[in-house]
Amino acid sequence: MKKYDKLVKNAAGRMVPTIVNGEEHIPFKGIGKHIPTGRKHAPHIASCANYPADGNKTVASLKEALIKAGLKDGMTISTHHHFRNGDVISNQIFDIAAELGVKNLRWYPSASFPSQAGLIKYLEDGTINRIEGSMNGALGRFCSEGKMQGLGVLRSHGGRYQAVQDGEVQIDIAVIAAPTADAFGNANGVDGDAACGLLGFALADSQYADKVIVVTDNLVPFPCIPWQIHGNYVDYTVVVDQVGIPEKIISGTTQITKSPDRLMIAEMTAKFCDQAGIVKDGFSYQAGAGGTALSIGIYFAEMLKERKMKARFIRAGSNKYPVQMLEDGLVDYILDG
Amino acid sequence: MKKYDKLVKNAAGRMVPTIVNGEEHIPFKGIGKHIPTGRKHAPHIASCANYPADGNKTVASLKEALIKAGLKDGMTISTHHHFRNGDVISNQIFDIAAELGVKNLRWYPSASFPSQAGLIKYLEDGTINRIEGSMNGALGRFCSEGKMQGLGVLRSHGGRYQAVQDGEVQIDIAVIAAPTADAFGNANGVDGDAACGLLGFALADSQYADKVIVVTDNLVPFPCIPWQIHGNYVDYTVVVDQVGIPEKIISGTTQITKSPDRLMIAEMTAKFCDQAGIVKDGFSYQAGAGGTALSIGIYFAEMLKERKMKARFIRAGSNKYPVQMLEDGLVDYILDG
Numbered sequence: 001m002k003k004y005d006k007l008v009k010n011a012a013g014r015m016v017p018t019i020v021n022g023e024e025h026i027p028f029k030g031i032g033k034h035i036p037t038g039r040k041h042a043p044h045i046a047s048c049a050n051y052p053a054d055g056n057k058t059v060a061s062l063k064e065a066l067i068k069a070g071l072k073d074g075m076t077i078s079t080h081h082h083f084r085n086g087d088v089i090s091n092q093i094f095d096i097a098a099e100l101g102v103k104n105l106r107w108y109p110s111a112s113f114p115s116q117a118g119l120i121k122y123l124e125d126g127t128i129n130r131i132e133g134s135m136n137g138a139l140g141r142f143c144s145e146g147k148m149q150g151l152g153v154l155r156s157h158g159g160r161y162q163a164v165q166d167g168e169v170q171i172d173i174a175v176i177a178a179p180t181a182d183a184f185g186n187a188n189g190v191d192g193d194a195a196c197g198l199l200g201f202a203l204a205d206s207q208y209a210d211k212v213i214v215v216t217d218n219l220v221p222f223p224c225i226p227w228q229i230h231g232n233y234v235d236y237t238v239v240v241d242q243v244g245i246p247e248k249i250i251s252g253t254t255q256i257t258k259s260p261d262r263l264m265i266a267e268m269t270a271k272f273c274d275q276a277g278i279v280k281d282g283f284s285y286q287a288g289a290g291g292t293a294l295s296i297g298i299y300f301a302e303m304l305k306e307r308k309m310k311a312r313f314i315r316a317g318s319n320k321y322p323v324q325m326l327e328d329g330l331v332d333y334i335l336d337g
Numbered sequence: 338m339k340k341y342d343k344l345v346k347n348a349a350g351r352m353v354p355t356i357v358n359g360e361e362h363i364p365f366k367g368i369g370k371h372i373p374t375g376r377k378h379a380p381h382i383a384s385c386a387n388y389p390a391d392g393n394k395t396v397a398s399l400k401e402a403l404i405k406a407g408l409k410d411g412m413t414i415s416t417h418h419h420f421r422n423g424d425v426i427s428n429q430i431f432d433i434a435a436e437l438g439v440k441n442l443r444w445y446p447s448a449s450f451p452s453q454a455g456l457i458k459y460l461e462d463g464t465i466n467r468i469e470g471s472m473n474g475a476l477g478r479f480c481s482e483g484k485m486q487g488l489g490v491l492r493s494h495g496g497r498y499q500a501v502q503d504g505e506v507q508i509d510i511a512v513i514a515a516p517t518a519d520a521f522g523n524a525n526g527v528d529g530d531a532a533c534g535l536l537g538f539a540l541a542d543s544q545y546a547d548k549v550i551v552v553t554d555n556l557v558p559f560p561c562i563p564w565q566i567h568g569n570y571v572d573y574t575v576v577v578d579q580v581g582i583p584e585k586i587i588s589g590t591t592q593i594t595k596s597p598d599r600l601m602i603a604e605m606t607a608k609f610c611d612q613a614g615i616v617k618d619g620f621s622y623q624a625g626a627g628g629t630a631l632s633i634g635i636y637f638a639e640m641l642k643e644r645k646m647k648a649r650f651i652r653a654g655s656n657k658y659p660v661q662m663l664e665d666g667l668v669d670y671i672l673d674g
Contacts, residue, residue, distance in 0.1 A: 032385075032386040033386075034384075034386075035384045035386050035387065036382045036384055037381075037382065038381070038382055039379035039380065039381055039382060040379045040380055040381075040382055041379065042376035042377045042378065042379035043376065043377055044374075044375070044376055044377070045373045045374065045375055045376060045377055045502075045503050047371075047372045047373055048369070049369040049370075049371075049372050050372065165382075166382050221619070221649065222649070222650075223649075223650055223670055223672060225670055282558075312558065312559070312560075313559075313560060333560055333562055335560060
């Protein structure tokens with residue numbers, strides 16, 4: 001299979017392929033120009049009759065869960081990146097796939113991190129055909145050098161949700177590592193040793209994947225409250241020793257930059273927004289993760305405090321900096337992805 | 338169209354129709370014997386391009402919203418019953434439909450109440466073909482007497498959700514009366530003059546209906562938090578003077594029975610459960626609404642208090658009696674429908 005085919009010029013004037021990894025893609029037509037039609041992706045109907053009557057969906061290991069979920073060649077396997085560089089489960093999934101001789105998988109993380117550099121050997125030996133998501137560190141370099149067998153597709157977080165919802169990417173197995181869960185599969189990210197905050201990037205996966213596996217190191221009695229991931233969508237639960245390394249969850253792009261250049265860019269950006277009249281009582285902003293972007297929030301916070309004003313919401317990476325603003329009464333709400 | 342056709346004996350030994358209102362139905366096969374196949378209902382893909390860029394989906398009136406949603410003959414219109422006998426919006430919907438000359442609608446409430454007895458005239462003149470849900474009071478009598486043009490279908494709350502999720506009942510327009518909402522359509526039932534608690538019975542409707550209208554008498558600035566109904570699913574929002582009559586929300590089946598006979602049935606039921614060994618630390622129960630069932634909870638509460646025990650959860654109508662138990666530390670969680 002060719003990585004891509006049929007180049008055309010898109011509305012931004014760039015030559016882009018219309019066939020990527022054998023699938024049709026629609027070139028950018030301009031803002032608001034493309035109106036998708038058709039229906040959302042419809043997952044298979046599940047039946048209580050196919051689950052244990054007591055609601056306990058626990059199986060002995062991640063390997064058993066993957067086998068029961070029907071892991072086979074060519075499948076799409078999704079993971080979330082809420083543990084950032086502290087993720088340990090993604091590597092295990094593909095270790096198991098390689099051990100089972102499964103080939104040609106599409107790995108569909110919401111983002112990939114340096115801690116997953118060990119997966120390069122599986123990209124080389126054909127266990128993984130390609131990554132669709134974001135690729136950082138050694139994995140990013142590997143992709144940029146054109147070494148993946150399939151073509152990497154970088155998807156925005158919102159675009160990823162849309163692709164799943166609309167059936168453009170059909171996830172065969174979603175593996176959702178959860179800091180806390182019950183045996184029915186209800187799960188959250190706020191309790192447990194590997195508490196990472198929220199699990200929002202796994203929501204679309206839980207709703208639309210063909211099979212859903214929740215992996216946790218903190219099993220609580222039913223019901224796990226809050227249940228950001230609903231057990232009704234979950235097929236198997238697995239208890240392991242560790243789902244994430246706490247000290248690595250806050251890492252890289254979730255810290256304020258120390259670079260004087262980047263701090264200056266952030267300060268100038270905040271001042272520009274102010275001069276443009278955007279920083280006012282009840283305004284809102286998104287900063288996401290990323291050292292420079294996060295730092296802009298610091299300057300916004302200073303302006304708000306000085307002027308006794310309050311933002312209505314931050315649509316953000318929900319890390320400690322927006323939380324500090326919430327606690328200081330500088331913003332009403334943080335809206336998570 | 339015949340109301341029903343093709344009677345067969347089901348697994349409970351009852352003669353039941355397999356064709357109801359022209360649609361095929363599956364007779365009860367026995368517990369766990371029917372395993373549905375196929376895929377869930379897939380609503381149409383929505384596009385931002387079809388909504389106002391500022392996210393303000395407010396239209397001037399419920400009538401305008403229904404017209405924009407394409408109200409026409411034969412459609413299925415859903416409502417929820419969280420206001421119980423204090424609902425005022427359902428009547429308005431069909432007043433508008435009658436005024437527009439629309440006929441043959443299927444009304445799909447999660448339950449109907451005496452306050453909606455005014456709809457009998459629309460069942461008579463053919464504006465409404467039939468009710469599918471539960472029918473109480475005068476509406477119940479009208480159905481029982483066989484006066485509806487179509488055949489009434491009584492659906493359990495869980496069965497209603499399943500029918501929507503699996504596409505057996507496709508809702509054309511869901512009208513969700515909400516005690517609080519923002520202009521984008523995020524809504525909850527906990528704030529506002531007509532606060533009714535939760536809006537869980539409208540969840541399936543919001544996710545699967547073709548068009549969703551949120552009606553509120555308490556519009557708040559975006560974001561309406563908590564947002565039990567997600568604005569992402571909502572097409573139009575309407576602001577009215579009143580969505581529900583507060584003093585009628587607690588009514589009928591959400592009050593403890595005063596009947597000595599029923600109280601005795603409740604007490605004996607609670608004692609039976611106790612003798613059967615079911616009432617123990619960490620147990621759970623569902624009482625729903627209904628005076629007798631609610632009263633069982635009172636006896637459970639007494640037993641728990643006396644024995645210094647705690648239930649794990651109540652799967653219930655989330656009214657003041659389970660809430661009192663929660664506040665008294667007799668139960669860890671209330672799980673809502």
